[in-house]
Amino acid sequence: MSGSGPTPTGISLRRRRAITAGLLLGMSLGAMEATVVGTAMPTVIASLGGLAHYSWVFSAYLLTSTASVPIWGRLSDLYGRRRMYLMGIGVFLAGSAASGAAGSMAQLIAARAFQGLGAGALVPLSMTIIGELYTMAERARTQALFSGVWGVASVAGPLVGGYVTDSLSWRWVFLLNLPLGVLALGVIAWAYPPSRRAAHVTVDWMGAGLLFGGVSTLLLAIGGDTGAGIWWLALAAGLLVTFWRVERRAPEPLLPLDLLRDPLMARTIAVVFLVGVALFGCIAFIPLFVQGVLGGSATEAGQVLTPLFLGWVVMSIVGARLTLGLGYRPVAIGGSILMTIGFAGLTRLTPSSARTTIFLWGSLIGSGMGCSMLSQLLAVQQAVPRSRLGIATSLNQFSRSVGAAIGVAVMGAILSRGLAGDVPVDGVAAGAGLLGGTHAPALAAALHTVFVACALASAAGLVAALMLPAVRFAGGRTAESVPEPAGGPPVSAPREERVSLTE
Incomplete structure (x- = not known):
């Protein structure tokens, strides 16, 4: 990647390359984690039991990683990309460690849900940071690189999961995230300068909570074994209708x-x-x-x-x-x-x-x-x-x-x-x-x-x-x-006043 032309941040080429490498590593962990678990799960249920809850090991991760994406985006606008990315990868690694140490299917599902909260920051914030680090000409090549790494990681996930499960233990499918994630965290913490906000950005916490609760209860209504599916479905409908009403009035809606x-x-x-x-x-x-x-x-x-x-x-x-x-x-x-x-x-x-x-x-x-x-x-x-x-x-x-x-x-x-x-x-x-x-x-x-x-x-x-x-x-x-929305284009989030580091 060429260093010619002005950079959006003023960060040196060497540091931008280091940041890119750290983001690639973090994104590959998120992409692989979405596919690596499938080949380990039959062995997991042989060890922990709980076939009736088989799908929730996937659903818990998908649910929290999905619902948290817009929240991480808003928080990064408010508190800075670097801080939120480091927090996200920290949550992801804590969830990985808890998943590897799980002693029951219920513990594994809870750990996967926590892991998904962190995973919701990895890919979207990576792409946002790349958009800020590179000029338009550089960005096209960099995003092509990210797409290739994502594809390789997704393909490698089932193979890695199967090999690790057969050779070591299903627990290492989760624990192997720790050294690689710590490396990515350290690179980003060293190379990416902190930023500060010049203005306040409103976070639609009400909308986030209603959407998270509505989708969660809908999943319980569909896949739960509580015998009270109709009540879960009614609660999901109520939460999602309330979410729709709140979003209609919110000045900066989540959706x-x-x-x-x-x-x-x-x-x-x-x-x-x-x-x-x-x-x-x-x-x-x-x-x-x-x-x-x-x-x-x-x-x-x-x-x-x-x-x-x-x-x-x-x-x-x-x-x-x-x-x-x-x-x-x-x-x-x-x-x-x-x-x-x-x-x-x-x-x-x-x-x-x-x-x-x-x-x-x-x-x-x-x-x-x-x-x-x-x-x-x-x-x-x-x-x-x-x-x-x-x-x-x-x-x-x-x-x-x-x-x-x-x-x-x-x-x-x-x-x-x-x-x-x-x-x-x-x-x-x-x-x-x-x-x-x-x-x-x-x-x-x-x-x-x-x-x-x-x-x-x-x-x-x-x-x-x-x-x-x-x-x-x-x-x-x-x-x-x-x-365009009535009254012209929506007001964009305030620009960040960034702290540039020189070599």
Whole structure:
């Protein structure tokens, strides 16, 4: 990366490179943690039991990491990027240590929820800091580097999780974060100068609390085993309706509801949400099929997810070029078709299926995901005013993450109900018997229902993709794009008065 041209911060090239390296390491930990646990989980339930709560190890992390993203962003505006990033990675490492030391499934779920709170700071604040460190010419190359590292980390996650689980222990899947995270924390603390705010920025704590509570109770209503699902659902509805009312009146809302009037925003959110439901439900349960039905090891369970993530990374690059040449709608629709075919293929898996079959269907799912998600994100960023680019991008990512959390909870509930009466889902003995193949036919039947649900969600996403509006990439915003808010563009957050360090 060249050091030519003025830098937005006045920080020297050597320090900027050090900061970038620290951010890359921290972001790779966050990306890997989202995928590394899947291949370890069958071994975890053999050790701790609690198959009925299998999905909550994923859902707790996804929920807190999703709900905390806008909060970390607001706090970084108020207190500075450096302080909030260091706090976020500290929370992430504390959650990692607690996860590795968990003695029960309940403790592991609580630790994963805490870990997710910190993970919510890693990726969005990394991209924000990069935007402040580099000029526009430098930023394009740097963000390409971040995308590549994210892809490699996501692909490596299942392989690393499987290898570490087989060679050491499932606990080291979490504990290995500690030395790498401490290194990233130290580099950022040394190289990145502190900043101070010149003005106050309001944090929408009421909106944050209502959104967090509403999504949490919705997940309890869907995937809980408390026998009071209708009451959880009523509470979730009440919290989310209150959230909607609060956001309508908030001067600086956590979620700007007027964006949802834009046809492109509303429809892409629907597509992205449904894709999140299908994709992460699939990622969470394919390893269980490989180990519990096919009798594979944790390493082999990780290997079957590799084509999915490789297809995602490769087709993200290809899809970006196709989007600029063909427009985003054909690429998004084509991606949705590939995903639906892949999910339909998963529904045909049997206890005698070869692992290469899973490779095929997984590669189709990943390729479709790469085309669909990136093309829609590019369309959203092209369509909204520049003053709302960050909000629109965050809303797109937030909807996918909420879909992922709900998808894992829904699929977990389907699995538990499918096994009810045939397989004991609590206790260490139940977990060991599940991996030992004693209940492989019952597990295969329950997972078949899970994969059918994933395929239906993907098909619904395809239907929604067919209704996406057109966007002109060559001539600026689409005519249907959301207008500026009444009274002109929203007032941007006050600029930071930064402290520059010289060599």
